[in-house]
Amino acid sequence: MIQLPIYKKEFFLKDMTFHVDLTEGLQQYLERPEHVSVDTFSEYNPIYFKTVNENAVSVFDYVFSKYDHLIFVASIMTYNDVPKERTNFLSKYIKNHHKWKYHLQRKVFKNDIDIDEDFKNFEYYWVKIDKKDLRHKKLIESIANMDFPRRTPNMNKRWTWNDYFILSEDQNITFFMHDDTGIGVNFKNKDDYVAFKKKYEHFKYEYV
Numbered sequence: 076m077i078q079l080p081i082y083k084k085e086f087f088l089k090d091m092t093f094h095v096d097l098t099e100g101l102q103q104y105l106e107r108p109e110h111v112s113v114d115t116f117s118e119y120n121p122i123y124f125k126t127v128n129e130n131a132v133s134v135f136d137y138v139f140s141k142y143d144h145l146i147f148v149a150s151i152m153t154y155n156d157v158p159k160e161r162t163n164f165l166s167k168y169i170k171n172h173h174k175w176k177y178h179l180q181r182k183v184f185k186n187d188i189d190i191d192e193d194f195k196n197f198e199y200y201w202v203k204i205d206k207k208d209l210r211h212k213k214l215i216e217s218i219a220n221m222d223f224p225r226r227t228p229n230m231n232k233r234w235t236w237n238d239y240f241i242l243s244e245d246q247n248i249t250f251f252m253h254d255d256t257g258i259g260v261n262f263k264n265k266d267d268y269v270a271f272k273k274k275y276e277h278f279k280y281e282y283v
Contacts, residue, residue: 079182079199081150081240086251091268092261094280097130098123103223103255119226124219127255130278131215134258135241138248138271145206146242151198153235162237164200167217167228170208178202203244214239219255256280 087094101123139145149164165172165179184197213228218239220226230237241250249261257280262268 077146077148077201077242077246079184081148081199081238081249081251083238083251083253086249086261087259089261091263091265092259093268093272093275095130095134095258095260095275095278096256096280097127097219097258097278098256099126099130101126119223124226124255127219128212128216131219131252131258132212134260134275135211135215135250137274138250138260139206139241139243142243143206144203144244145209146201146203146244146246147209148199148201148240148242150238150240151200151235152238153196153198162230162235164237164239165202168210168214168239169202169204170210175202175204175208209241211241215252218252222254 086092102120103123105118105120147169149162151162165176169175179200179202182199184199185195217228217230220229221231223229224231238251238253242248247263247267250258251260252258260271262271
């Protein structure tokens, strides 16, 4: 049984959680030419997004290399009294979703302690799937683009906030990409944590 809810602010405080910086020090936007107004310039840096996506895919492939099955968890957060939006996460990010939708489970929580922003309603959906059926590259790219409305694919919504957690089938590893800047990976096995930390030490997220 999956331990829910998963709050993202608490996630990074857990023991044996490594926070990966995906950016390699690059910037999201290209340098603005002097003759262009600050108010009108918003040219995305393609090398930045290419780097972020490649690094995120690399982390995913490494941590789940020995697994054939994964647990896909969608966390959908909303405010009170706002319109309900369709997320279509199953069809977007999982191949053969018609097969898996019958195994999808759901649990609802009320946020009474304001631990994650000021969202009040938390819906969790989870399903165990074959790893090959997860469109992980599209999911990663959608998360990387979510704060940049003109970029696609994009998971940005007006009234809801979506987080996605990928767990190994034995729940030893939890993968959480929060946005274009970073990924948190939590381990239950110390040897796995130490090996990952050694491999990705130069990508460690530094808090300012």
